[in-house]
Amino acid sequence: MAIWRTPCQILLLLSFLLLNKSFFLEAAESHSTRKIGSCIENERKALLELKTTLNDPSGLLSSWVGKNCCNWTGISCSDETGNVVKLDLKNFNLCSLCTPLNQSQQGGTLNLSFLNLPYLSYLDISWNNFQGIHIPKFIGSLKNLQYLDLSENNFIGKVPPSLGNLSNLEYLDLSHSSNLWASDLNWLSGLTSIKYLGLNGLNLSLAGANWLQAVNMLPSLTELHLADCELNTSVPELEFVNFSSLQVLDLSNNNFSSSMPSWLFNISTLCNLQRIDLSDNKISGDIYEFMEALARCSNNTLTHIDLSSNHLKGNLPESIGSLRNLEDLLLTRNSFSGSFPMLIGNLSSLERLDLSFNSMNGIIPESIGQLTSLYQLDLFGNSWEGIITENHFRNLSSLFYFSLSSISKSVIFNLSQDWIPCFSLVELAVSDCQLGPAFPSWLTTQTDHLSQLTLSSAGISDAIPDWFWSLASRLSFVDLSDNQLTGKLPKLASFDGSMDLGFNLLEGSIPIWPNVISLSLRNNLFSGPIPSNIGQGMLNVEALDLSRNFLNGSIPASINNMASLRFLDLSSNDLSGLIPNQLLGLQNLMTLDLSKNNLSGPSSLCSLPSLLFLNLKGNNLSGELAATLQNCSGGLNIIDLGENQFSGIIPGTVLGNLSYLYYLGLRANLLTGSIPQELCKFTGLHIIDLAQNNLSGAIPECLGNLEAFTTLLPYLSDIPLTEDISFEEHVEMVSKSRKNEFRKIIDLVNAIDLSSNNLVGEIPDHLTKLSQLGTLNLSWNHLTGRIPDNIGNLRRLETLDLSHNNLSGTIPPSMSSMTLLNYLNVSFNNLSGQIPTSNQFQTFNDPSIYQGNPKLCGPPLLTRCSPLSKGKGEDNNGESEDEDKYYKFWFYVSMGLGFIVGFWVVCGSLLIKQTWRRAYFKFVDETKDRLFVVIRSIISRFPKEDCGRMMMCLR
Missing domain, CATH: 4.10.810 (Virus Scaffolding Protein; Chain A)
Structure with missing residues (x-):
């Protein structure tokens, strides 16, 4: 290495630099030009050709002009070669409120000009709209691609297997296209460098169980996203686990029905996981082994566990307290039981804890107050017990969302009136707990962020304080239902949300709240007329429930001004007069309940175009039923016109237009004629109440073909925090000799009531096909014949009333298999034989349910059975009366033949x-x-x- 020391040497060096100044300037300029100047000409032409095939409503490609294509929007070039290496046309649409998303999306087609970008390593065209085209196969020829994002693009068709040629690809996202599918994932084997694989929403229903083996062959994979892929088999097992690098696993919303896969317990896989999401499946079993395996990881990095909406059960082990990095623990809607883990306070990083809608019990430990990072705590829908004190919230300064309820109603809040919490909530929901009796004054501190408040069934027996209305004016949702709140309601001009004050002791007149969206004052002590100007004063209201009060007078015609009204319930009051024709102007009305009033006149309300639910039961309405139903909206689900004075026949041709009907209530009118065959055409009909009329003829045999009585619909509880009050329809059925109201579970009620008519003939055998039927009442008719032998097929029947008919024969032995039956009445018929004694019949100890059948015998009746009648009605050795006569006849015939044959065999041979x-x-x-x-x-x-x-x- 030369060392410049003398002045001569230094001067020589300066001369050299000056002489070569131009050389260095040219080199620097050349480098600068390469960096920010023109791209390769062929590639510039390829980009311009691509531009011609794309739709550009947002003007994103307006900068694609001139020669410096490396400066174009979305384009990046290599500093060394000038080749285009990055194409980013992702649609961010940061101002979706200003410009709708579909007006800013790229679209059109993708042409072969991509092949003239051979050095392209990054391609992102996500969040656009290429609806109606397939993913081009030529993309698999871009061998230098390392990043490919085609998500949220509405591509259709089969994923081209040619994508498996991209051996350098590290990131691939094909998520959330509307009709994209793959018959297998074998093409993934070529993606030897892949680290991120996003296939959410890709239809893999044809892939079978081999999808996991294909994914398991990707050794560098760190993130796997297969949510909502229609993988509906069990989670496959693996003999060899190759997920040594896996950090994120998302298999949510796939309808898996197996237990937790054992390969998840593999230490080499489990200890590297950071996020696992198996939510919205049907995974069953205990998670104890899974949690214990996690606890054995000395360097556990897991931050997110989502197992919600499955069929998991068992206790949550205390070892969960060792997951020190855990931020999200989401276990809602399972069947977990047992007590709250006491070591939960060790999870210092925990931000979200959701144990709602399980079967957990016991006390909630005060250690939960140590979770300083916690901002969401959902404990709704369990059976908690014990006392909640201020210590439970001591350090929860980050808490935004809190919900708690106890099915057993065994939780007591012991909070002082002057308590000042350290948190500032956004949502608060407390139900089925003892929060009162005083109205919680600490709510005065929650004025900064609170938007939704639920304190239903909270044991509050107090007047609503004045300060609360100031707080409520800033809320969007308030539910104080099912308490014992007293007082009158003030004018609340600024409230523009939803409020439920039902099931309290509030009184006075109905207030006018100009900006309210949803208002429920159901089941209170309000009195007087409905304000005549309610329609002008509450123009924005969408749901209004004033039922079960003491309102009188007529229905104001001004309600017609409520153009947005979707739900109107004025039932169970003292309203009178004619139903105003102006209500026909409520074009958006979906639910109308005017039942249990004193309203009169004919009604044509079922012609409202959007109506789904119509209940006019228990009034003084009259006229021909056919005229009332003539113009009914085809979308009606529920019609209840019972307990009025409608006359005429049940118009089968009119009912035939109601394709979606699943509840028909015409009880206690003046109807005549037969039951129309058209009822059998309704696939969704599962409540039929035609009792207490003058109907005649036979029971249609085709009722046994009603599909809704053979399928049990699933039922899910409502989530506790919503942005809108769930206004629910309610119907009333007579079962077990008393009226029962069904609200949340109308879809689960399967009932047929044809009692108190003039029906004749036999009970159709076809009715025994209705496997999900819960109530069958045929009493007080003129039915004859036997009880169908196969009636035991009605395994879900809870109520059976066949009393006051002319039925004969024995009680079928098959009825012993109806283990859900808890109400039975067969009195006042002509039944005979011994009463069965097995299974449910052991609980039917009331003799009155059998009285009026003089030939019946056995407990609980005092009539003892004779030897000939013993065993009749028993499940194992009994026969019907007809069978008994049959066997007796042939017994005597065989004895006579035996005597004759025996006599002549002996005596005849002696004579001859x-x-x-x-x-x-x-x-x-x-x-x-x-x-x-x-x-x-x-x-x-x-x-x-x-x-x-x-x-x-x-x-």
């Missing part, structure tokens, strides 16, 4: 055959002599006086 006859009589004489000698020798042993008498007897 002389030698046999002589031998027979000789045998008889010899037998007589032997018998006489034996008897005489026995008598000789007795005294002579006795012997003489015996000999005289023998003579």
Whole structure:
């Protein structure tokens, strides 16, 4: 290495630099030009050709002009070569409120010009709209691609297997296209460098169980996203686990029905995981082994666990407290039981904890107050017990969302009135707990962020304080239902959300709240007329429930001004007069309940175009039923016109237009004629109430074909925090001799009530096909014949009333298999035989349910069964009356034939055959002599006086 020391040497160096100044300037300029100047000409042309095939509503490509394509929007070039290496046309649409997303998306087609970008390593065209085209196969020829994002693009068709040629690809996202599918994932084997694989929403229903083996062959994979891929088999097992680098696993919303896969317990896989999401499946079993495996990881990095909406059960182990890096633990909607883990306070990084809608019980430990990072705590829908104190919230300064309820109603809040919490909530939901009796004054501190408040069934028996209305004016949702709140409601001009104050002791007149969206004042003490100007004063209201109060007067015609009204319930009041025709102007009305009032006149309300639920039961309405139903909206789900004075027949042709009907209530009217066959066409009909009319004829056999009575619909509880009050329809059914109201579970009620009519004929055998039928009432008719032998097929039947008919025969033995039956009445018929004694019949100890059947016998009746009747009605050895007569007949016939055959076999042969006859009589004489000698020798042993008498007897 030369060292410049003398002035001469330094001068020589400066001269050299000055002489070569131009060389260095040219080199620097050349480098600068390469960096920010023109791209390769062929590649510039390829980009311009691509531009011609793309739709560009947002003007994103307006900068694609001139020669400096490396400066174009979305384009990046290599500093060394000038080649295009990055194309980013992702649609961010940061101002979706200003410009709708579909007006800013790229679209059109993708052409072969991409192949003239051979050095492209990054391609992102996500969040655009290429609806109606396939993913081009030529993309698999871009061998230098390392990043490819085609997500949220509405591509259709099969994923081209040619994508497996991209051996340098590290990131691939094909998520959330509308109709994209793959028959297998074998093409993934070529992606030897892949680290991120996003296939959310890709239809893999044809891939079978081999998808996991294909993914398992990707050794560098760190993130796997297969949510909502229609993988509906069990989670496959692996003999060899190759997920040594896996950090994120998302298999949510796939309807898996197996237990937790054992390969998840592999230490080499489990200890590297950071996020696992198996939510919205049907995974069953215990998670104890999974949690224990996690606890064995000394360097556990897991931050997110989501197992919500599955069928998991068991206790949460205390080892969960060792997951020190855990931020999200989401276990809602499972069947977890047992107590709250006491070591939960060790999870210092925990931000979200959701244990809602499980079967957990016991106390909630105060250690939960140590979770300083916690901002979401959902404990709704369990059976907690014990006392909640201020210590439970001591350090929860980050808490934004809190929900708690106890099905057993065994939680008591012990918070002082002057308590000042350290948190500032956004949402608060407390139900089925003892929060009162005083109205919680600490809510005055929650004025900064609180938007949703639920304190339902919270044991508050107090007047609503004035300060609360100031707080409520800033909320979007308030639910204070099912308490014992007292007082009158003020004017609340600024409230523009949803409020439920139902099931309290509030009184006074109905307030006018101009900006309210949803208002429920159900089941209170409000009185007086509905304000005549309610329609003008509450123009924005969408749901209004004033039912079960003491309102009187007529229905204001101004309600017609509520153009946005979707739900209106004025039932169970003292309203009178005609139903105003102006209500026909409520074009958006979906639910209308005016039942249990004193309204009169005919009604044509079922012609409202959007109506789904119509309940006019229990009024003074009259007229021909056919005229009332003539213009009904085809979308009606529920019609209840019971307990009125409608007359005429049930119009089958009119009902035929109601394709979606699943509840028909016409109880207690003046209807005549037969039950129309058209009822059998409704696939969704699962409640039929035609009781207390004058209907005649036979029960249609085709009722046994109603599909809704053969399928049990799933039912999910409502989530506790919503942005809108869930206004629910409610229907009333008579079962077990009393009226029962069904609200949340209308879809689960399957009932047929044809009682108190003039129906004749036999009970159709086809009715025994209705496997999900819960209530069957055919009482007070003129039915004859036998109870169907196969009635035991109605395994879900809870109520059966066949009383006051002319039924005969025995009680079918198959009824013993109806183990859910808890109400039975067969009184006042002509039934006979022994009452069954097995299974449910052991609980039917009331003799009145069998009275009026003089030929019935056995417990609980005092009439004892004769030997001939014993066993009748038993499950194992009993027969019906007809079968009994059949066997008796053939018993006597066989005895007669046996006597005749036996007589002529013996006596006939003696008459015909002389030698046999002589031998027979000789045998008889010899037998007589032997018998006489034996008897005489026995008598000789007795005294002579006795012997003489015996000999005289023998003579």
